[in-house]
Amino acid sequence: MFFHIVLERNMQLHPRHFGRDLREKLVSKLMKDVEGTCSGRHGFVVAITGIENVGKGLIRDGTGFVTFPVKYQCVVFRPFKGEILEAVVTMVNKMGFFAEAGPVQIFVSNHLIPDDMEFQSGDMPNYTTSDGSVKIQKESEVRLKIIGTRVDATEIFCIGTIKDDFLGVISDPGAAS
Amino acid sequence: MSVEPFNRLVKLAARAFYDDITTKGENQPKTGRSDNRGIAVVVLDALTRRQWVREEDLAKDLKLHSKQLRRTLRFFEEEKLVTRDHRRETAKGAKIYSAAIAATADGQQNGREGEEKIKLHTHSYCCLDYAQIYDVVRYRLHRMKKKLKDELENKNTVQEYICPNCGKRYTALDALRLVSPEDEYFHCESCNGELVAESDKLAAQEMGDGDDNARRRRREKLKDMLQKMEEQLKPLMDQLSRVKDLPSPEFGNLHAWELRANAAVRAANGDSSANDSSKSSQGLGFGGTPMPFVGETKVEVAFSGIEEKGEDIKSENANSPMKVLPPWMIKQGMNLTKEQRGEVKQESKMEGTSAADEYVKAYYAALLQRQREQEEAAKREQELLNTNISNGLNGTFERQVGLKSKRDENDEDENVEWEEAPPAGNTGENYKVDLNVQADASGDDDEDDIDWEEG
Numbered sequence: 305m306f307f308h309i310v311l312e313r314n315m316q317l318h319p320r321h322f323g324r325d326l327r328e329k330l331v332s333k334l335m336k337d338v339e340g341t342c343s344g345r346h347g348f349v350v351a352i353t354g355i356e357n358v359g360k361g362l363i364r365d366g367t368g369f370v371t372f373p374v375k376y377q378c379v380v381f382r383p384f385k386g387e388i389l390e391a392v393v394t395m396v397n398k399m400g401f402f403a404e405a406g407p408v409q410i411f412v413s414n415h416l417i418p419d420d421m422e423f424q425s426g427d428m429p430n431y432t433t434s435d436g437s438v439k440i441q442k443e444s445e446v447r448l449k450i451i452g453t454r455v456d457a458t459e460i461f462c463i464g465t466i467k468d469d470f471l472g473v474i475s476d477p478g479a480a481s
Numbered sequence: 482m483s484v485e486p487f488n489r490l491v492k493l494a495a496r497a498f499y500d501d502i503t504t505k506g507e508n509q510p511k512t513g514r515s516d517n518r519g520i521a522v523v524v525l526d527a528l529t530r531r532q533w534v535r536e537e538d539l540a541k542d543l544k545l546h547s548k549q550l551r552r553t554l555r556f557f558e559e560e561k562l563v564t565r566d567h568r569r570e571t572a573k574g575a576k577i578y579s580a581a582i583a584a585t586a587d588g589q590q591n592g593r594e595g596e597e598k599i600k601l602h603t604h605s606y607c608c609l610d611y612a613q614i615y616d617v618v619r620y621r622l623h624r625m626k627k628k629l630k631d632e633l634e635n636k637n638t639v640q641e642y643i644c645p646n647c648g649k650r651y652t653a654l655d656a657l658r659l660v661s662p663e664d665e666y667f668h669c670e671s672c673n674g675e676l677v678a679e680s681d682k683l684a685a686q687e688m689g690d691g692d693d694n695a696r697r698r699r700r701e702k703l704k705d706m707l708q709k710m711e712e713q714l715k716p717l718m719d720q721l722s723r724v725k726d727l728p729s730p731e732f733g734n735l736h737a738w739e740l741r742a743n744a745a746v747r748a749a750n751g752d753s754s755a756n757d758s759s760k761s762s763q764g765l766g767f768g769g770t771p772m773p774f775v776g777e778t779k780v781e782v783a784f785s786g787i788e789e790k791g792e793d794i795k796s797e798n799a800n801s802p803m804k805v806l807p808p809w810m811i812k813q814g815m816n817l818t819k820e821q822r823g824e825v826k827q828e829s830k831m832e833g834t835s836a837a838d839e840y841v842k843a844y845y846a847a848l849l850q851r852q853r854e855q856e857e858a859a860k861r862e863q864e865l866l867n868t869n870i871s872n873g874l875n876g877t878f879e880r881q882v883g884l885k886s887k888r889d890e891n892d893e894d895e896n897v898e899w900e901e902a903p904p905a906g907n908t909g910e911n912y913k914v915d916l917n918v919q920a921d922a923s924g925d926d927d928e929d930d931i932d933w934e935e936g
């Protein structure tokens with residue numbers, strides 16, 4: 305799920321950036337530092353949308369660096385248990401398959417793949433129904449439901465299922481070509 | 482007999498799901514006295530014997546504190562079993578309702594007339610929403626079953642893996658660390674052994690430790706629960722399937738219901754004096770006297786019929802832009818859509834006026850007999866409560882459909898016009914014409930009235 309929230313961060317800035325465009329430097333450094341990171345609490349920071357305010361700088365003893373508390377608005381993405389996501393399959397093996405929904409990695413184990421889909425090894429390992437009408441392989445797009453998340457300080461990993469109504473392949477790269 | 486199966490459904494559902502519901506104010510102490518379990522069932526049962534009812538009156542009937550009742554009703558509103566309506570009204574405005582309730586012959590509701598305050602009071606009304614109850618109960622059962630089955634089949638559970646060499650356990654959440662570039666299996670982090678999925682029964686038995694016993698016990702328990710659920714809720718499920726193809730009773734919204742009920746009583750009594758109160762209330766609403774809260778007058782078309790055919794919807798749509806037309810024009814238009822041209826109108830007029838009287842007599846006799854049969858049947862059923870009070874409207878209506886479907890259509894048309902016409906500001910002329918037609922055509926409704934009085 306996406307959220308638009310306000311976060312705060314203490315930014316350390318080298319004295320050489322002090323000047324007319326100090327603020328711009330601060331913002332560009334913030335973007336570089338924060339966008340694409342993941343915190344267990346808020347999820348993945350997708351993009352910074354605005355700066356709320358920049359507090360008074362504090363000179364650090366000994367180094368000359370200055371710390372600015374910056375409040376910024378950003379879009380974050382955090383997966384939740386029970387959430388339905390659409391994801392792209394990245395790897396298929398006998399144990400199940402891995403998929404990505406943006407920055408989030410999801411594993412779907414083989415017991416959460418419908419029983420009528422069988423694993424086929426080969427160049428392009430895949431799960432296929434007996435009549436061959438549905439196939440999950442690398443680059444397939446699937447809709448899945450998250451049934452568990454592991455949230456570490458800097459990482460979120462999910463496990464999902466496609467064994468439920470309206471879940472499964474939503475576009476088959478083989479069929480499109 | 483179309484309300485009765487639904488009422489039975491409500492009663493079964495009430496006992497199955499709401500038996501031990503307590504509704505308490507947050508700040509009330511938990512004492513034995515405030516334990517009001519079972520009230521929910523009582524309220525639902527009471528509602529099966531009524532249609533729209535003012536909540537104060539219901540509280541009085543049930544000897545409940547109105548606050549307590551309101552809490553229960555609010556709960557049921559959230560549970561989607563009950564529709565509620567709130568409106569600010571004068572004592573006079575409340576009379577429309579009183580007249581309507583008199584029309585359904587629930588005799589105790591007359592005590593309101595003494596109050597002649599000009600002050601506006603907010604009154605709340607409630608009514609069972611049978612169509613929705615059917616859906617809600619079905620959904621609830623579906624969810625219950627699904628939850629148990631999912632757990633039984635290990636759906637939605639995190640897969641566990643065991644290393645057969647060193648016995649180390651992993652879960653699917655570790656999957657990212659366990660994949661190996663060489664083959665298609667997961668590998669142990671410490672000994673690089675090939676991991677085995679734990680739900681594979683062999684592995685589970687091999688590792689038969691205490692943890693696993695617990696899991697097996699839990700499975701047994703789940704199975705047991707599922708079986709018990711099937712057993713104990715069987716009457717409810719049977720009732721659901723019985724009700725499945727029946728049209729669910731619709732009372733419409735409060736306003737439409739009042740109009741219909743009052744129209745019925747007027748039709749029943751013709752011009753006799755017994756009917757003064759409803760007449761005056763009608764006059765207040767529609768005779769040109771300005772209503773103080775026009776906002777409440779919803780121009781919603783409610784059909785007394787229980788079936789919702791596409792036809793009805795069409796006629797509603799066709800009507801709305803033509804409001805200013807005299808009602809008989811509208812009727813012609815509607816007949817045109819479903820039957821041939823102008824002759825139909827003539828025909829229906831004839832039937833509406835002449836056939837109705839005879840029909841009413843014959844129907845009345847038949848109904849009395851049927852009602853006796855019903856009473857006996859009800860006794861046999863050994864219900865807690867005498868439930869055939871509210872069988873009337875829809876039951877008889879369905880009958881009528883069977884007997885003479887043609888006239889039924891007309892009847893509905895009349896209803897439509899009659900409700901549509903007043904907001905359009907038609908003159909008394911049209912109004913009168915309408916009124917006659919209505920009176921004739923709704924002879925069946927007047928039977929309902931009698932039905933209730935005796936029941």
Ligand SMILES: [Zn+2]
Nearest residue numbers: 644647669672
């Ligand atoms: Zn190992």
